Amino acid sequence: MEWTVHPGGYVPFEHVHVNQDEIFHVQRGEMRARVRGVTQLGKIGDTLTISRGTRHIAFNDKDEPLVCIVEYKPGLDHYKTMQCFAGLTLDCDYDRRGLVNIPKIMFMLKRANALSVTRPAFAPAWLFQLGMNIFFSVGSVMKWETMYEKYTT
Numbered sequence: 001m002e003w004t005v006h007p008g009g010y011v012p013f014e015h016v017h018v019n020q021d022e023i024f025h026v027q028r029g030e031m032r033a034r035v036r037g038v039t040q041l042g043k044i045g046d047t048l049t050i051s052r053g054t055r056h057i058a059f060n061d062k063d064e065p066l067v068c069i070v071e072y073k074p075g076l077d078h079y080k081t082m083q084c085f086a087g088l089t090l091d092c093d094y095d096r097r098g099l100v101n102i103p104k105i106m107f108m109l110k111r112a113n114a115l116s117v118t119r120p121a122f123a124p125a126w127l128f129q130l131g132m133n134i135f136f137s138v139g140s141v142m143k144w145e146t147m148y149e150k151y152t153t
Contacts, residue, residue, distance in 0.1 A: 001070050001082070002067065002068070003068045005066040012098055013121070014057040019076060019115050023070065025047050026045065028064070029066035030044075032060070033056055056121075076115040077116050080116070084109070087152075103139065104135075106132045106136070111136065111139070112152070
């Protein structure tokens with residue numbers, strides 16, 4: 001997938017891909033990534049691989065756009081996960097920092113039995129799972145299933 005980050009842009013929070021490696025192929029610009037607290041630099045033609053389970057955040061602190069091709073290996077159900085993120089984004093269901101509605105995305109990930117899961121690095125796995133279970137219950141009562149179907153069919 002192509003990923004473009006405008007000057008000053010960044011992933012909104014340090015996170016962990018639970019079941020996938022994330023591979024960035026830098027096409028344009030310069031990428032900075034903090035991986036386990038250590039800053040790494042990716043220039044045009046470089047590939048940065050973040051192993052599954054590794055906390056990281058990526059950002060563009062340069063004056064030109066950063067363009068990367070990003071792979072997730074194994075692919076798992078990443079397409080369905082991205083459908084849910086994109087659906088919430090297109091429906092403007094996000095906060096002022098650009099984070100999609102957390103209860104709704106957690107409902108959708110649980111509903112999909114998603115394997116392509118990203119969790120915030122600050123949340124231990126047990127707490128993240130508890131949150132998914134709670135928001136799945138809330139979403140079931142609030143009828144978020146309709147939204148899930150809209151995004152994934």
